[in-house]
Structures are given as C-alpha cells and as structure tokens.
Amino acid sequence: MNFALVVEWLIKGVVLVLILLGGFAYLTYYERKALARIQVRIGPNRAGPWGLLQPIADAIKLIFKEEPTPARADKLLFILAPIVTLVPALVITAVVPWGPTMTVFGHKLTLYIADINVGVLYIMSVASISVYGIVLAGWSSNNKYAMMGGLRSTAQMVSYEIALSLAFISAILLAGTMRMTDIVEAQKSIWFVLLQPVGTAIFLIATLAEVNRPPFDMPEAEQELTGGYHTEYSGMKFALLFMAEYDKMIAICLIGATLFFGGFREFWFLANTIFSVDRMPWLGPIYIFIKIVILLFGMIWVRATFPRIRYDRLMAFGWKVLLPLSLAVVFITAVGIILAEQVNPLWMWGIPVVSLLVGVFAIAMIDRELRRKDYARR
Amino acid sequence: MDLTLILFIVLAITAIATAIGLLVSRNAVYAALFLVLNFATVAVFYLLLGAPFIAMAQVTVYAGAIMVLFLFVIMLLGAEKLPKGQALPWQRPLAIVLTVVLLAEAGILLFQRLSITTALSNPEAALNTEGAVRGLGAMLFSQYLLPFEVTSVLLLVAMIGVIVLTKENKA
Structure with missing residues (x-):
C-alpha cells in the first residue's frame, strides 16, 4: 500500500464531500431562485448581493435552533437516523468519474475515488440502503404521522428501485460493462440517451421517486402527514435530513449524466475540436458540472409544474407502468445489440425506434385508463 | 501481520457481535438492524475473497431489499416489543x-x-479470467443453466401467486 496513494485518496474524498456539502447549500439557493422565477417572484434577495449569502444565513439559523427530542422517542435511533440518511448520499458518488485521467506535475491524477468493475452495482446497492435512514427517522420519532411518512417512503423507494435498476441495465447492456469510466468511454461517439431514450426517461422518473422529489414526495406530503418522517426533527438534525435529500439530487444527476448523457465527455458539437476532453482534460469536470446543473433544473422545473399525485396511483404507476415498460426496454435493447452484432450495425437504430414506439404505446394506454368514466372514483 | 488478516479479525468480531446482538436484543427493530449490519459485514468478507459482484448483490438483495421489508412489517404491525412469553x-x-x-x-x-x-x-481464479461479472454470467448461462431457469420459474410463480392472492373480489 503506497502512502502517497492513500493521501491522494484522502484528498479526493475530502474534496468530493466538500463539493457535495457546498453544492447542497447552493442547490437550495438555486432551487429557490428558479422556483421563484417560474412563479414570477424574485426569490431570496436580502442576504448579500442577489441573496447569495442566503444559504449561510439559513445554516446559522439552523445551528442555533433548539433541538427537542420527543417524549418516549427512541433516543439512539433518533440521533442516528439523520446520519444514516446522509452517509449513503455522500458515498454513492465515490465510483462516478468526474474527469479523465490527467497528468499534473508529472503525476498521473485520476478524477474518481474508486474505479471498480461493478461500479453500477455499487450504486444500486448504496441506493437500496439509503432507505433505512428515512424509515428509522419515522419510527424513532414516536409520532404517527412521522411513522406513516417513513412507511410510505419505504414502499415507494422499494417499488421504484426495480424500474431504476432495469434502467441501469439498459445502459450496462449498451456499454457492455459495469465500470463507470468504460461506460463514459463507450459514449464517445453517441450518448446513450439517443440510443435508449425511453430507458433514460424511466431513469429520470424513477430517480424522482427515489429521492422523494415532487411530484412523488409522498413521505412528506404536508397536507396529509404534516412533515412526514422529519416532523419531529429540528435544528442541525433536520439540516442533515435536508442535506441528504439535496445531496441525493446532486448524486443522482451526476449518475444520470454519466450513464446516459456522456459523463465528462464534451458535448457532441465540440467533438474533435480544441475543446474536446482528449485535448483539454481539465474541461471534463466543467462539462459534467454543466450537465448536472441542466439536469437539476429539470428536477426543479418538474417540481414547479406538476401537482403531487395520489399515493395509490403512485404505486400503480410504478408497478403497472414503469416495471413492464422497463422490462420491455431491457428486452428491446438486448435484442437490438444482438442483431447489430450478428446481422447489421444499422440494427442499433432499431433500439430507439422500437423503444419509442413502446413508450408511446404505454402513454396511450395510460391516457385510455385516465379517460375511463369510473377512474376518478377509484 | 498483514493488513488483510487484521481486517479479517476486525470483521469477524463485528460479524459475531452483531449476530449475538440480533439474538439477545428484545426489540425487534434493533434485532433487524443488527441483522443488516451482519449482512453488510458478510458482504465485506466477499470483497476480501475477491468476489465484488457477490458482495454487492448481498448488500442489494439482503440488506437493501429483504431487510427493508422485514422492518416494514415489524413497524406496520407495531410488533417491535417482544413479549416475555414462554418458549415452545x-x-x-x-x-x-x-x-x-x-x-x-x-x-x-x-x-x-x-x-x-x-x-x-484461489477458488475465484476461474471467475477472474475474463472479468468477474462476465465470468459469472457465462457460468450462469452455461454450466448452471438449469438451476438458473428453475429459480426464475420459481420467482415467476411467487409473483403470480402474490397477484392472485391480493386481487380484490369483483363481486
């Protein structure tokens, strides 16, 4: 074990955590500003120029807030739950590369913490663990509504995890590997979003449910559950839960950008120019930052646009629409790859065409179901 | 003493401690959490043995899916406090x-x-020749095809069974 290597890992890990924590603070600012603009308001503008110091003011307020623990709450788990929620949100990004390998002062620097050959599987397993914090927060609060919020989120996350994993599989199939850096390299000529648009759409929808964002924010539906699993939390413990939610947003956008939008590779119109990542490796982190900001805007936009859907319909959508659709997408992708390999490379374009047809069919079926007379009464 | 051995001893102690914790804790939620820790420790054992795929599958399936459902049922039934009741x-x-x-x-x-x-x-040597995951997939679809297919049929039957059982009566 090389000492310098350990120090390098340590520095990269600390930098990544700091980026995520700072990113959380300014993501809240970004979200509030974007939401305000969409709703024709101004948004935070008091603290600092353009309200830029607002996140810091929020943090100071939360630090000095009183932190009561509810009576007969399970003290240990009540304190542990925010930590258990936050840690998966931070460690999930460890396998995602945010830049190519570059040479700095004669030292080869890789811009990822770990490049393991089961990278996508690692993401899946960390995502599947991340539900514990929310369940425990709900249960340990000794509060009916918090508990119901926790249970709802368990059911929701377990259900949408399947569609999410199958969306991962379509990217794995196209790349032929689970190693994240190889998946990025496989998208050198064409992004997977073009080869598998329906898979990408499933990924984006399922991640909304996975990180409990509107319109799937059942666990914290205010009108029904006051505050869901974090009803009883305040002060820094609440801040940790909040931080976990926003860091998950950043992480999921980073993963989505890597799996379907070319990762740290340049945009297609910059390929083979001086701005290509091959020529200027330090542009990699900038490209992925731009992609993350765009994807995050999509999430905020969805929050501003769509009303929250009812819980049973959420589950029905997950199980009856997303699951069969994602299975079909995996099947189409696999068949398309085999045909492209065995018969003619042009069959590769059969994948997006057939997937889109199936997607349109699914939307038509949903539309038909919604138009049924007795739908509203069920 | 090399690093792997130290790691192994620490992990072994953790695994045994969490297993004992699972047995003695009188609160079902804590027992379930001890079991989760135990599964996670076993996953690290798989990593030490050079089987990352199995390790990740262990975390995803056991710690991530099955234990979440356990916790779900425990909390839903409010059965977290075990009664003192007599053993069989x-x-x-x-x-x-x-x-x-x-x-x-x-x-x-x-x-x-x-x-x-x-x-x-080195039992994993065969699996590492062309990448662990690729090797595992090739094994599953060639040498162990029949068990694999039987398992998939079993899972399908279970899925259909659940759908039939929970289907509401049209009457």
Missing part, C-alpha cells in the same frame, strides 16, 4: 441438537480443508 417446549432441546450438528459439520470441514491445502488455492 421442544425448542430448546432441538436447538441444542442442531447446534451440535452444525459445529461438528464445521469442524469436520475445517480439518478436511487443513489437510488438503490445494482446495484453498
């Missing part, structure tokens, strides 16, 4: 007999392994 009369003798059998089995296997040193020589 035949449980204790049966447990003792089964423990003795298990320990004897483990001991025999251990001594067999000690005598045949070749058996320990």
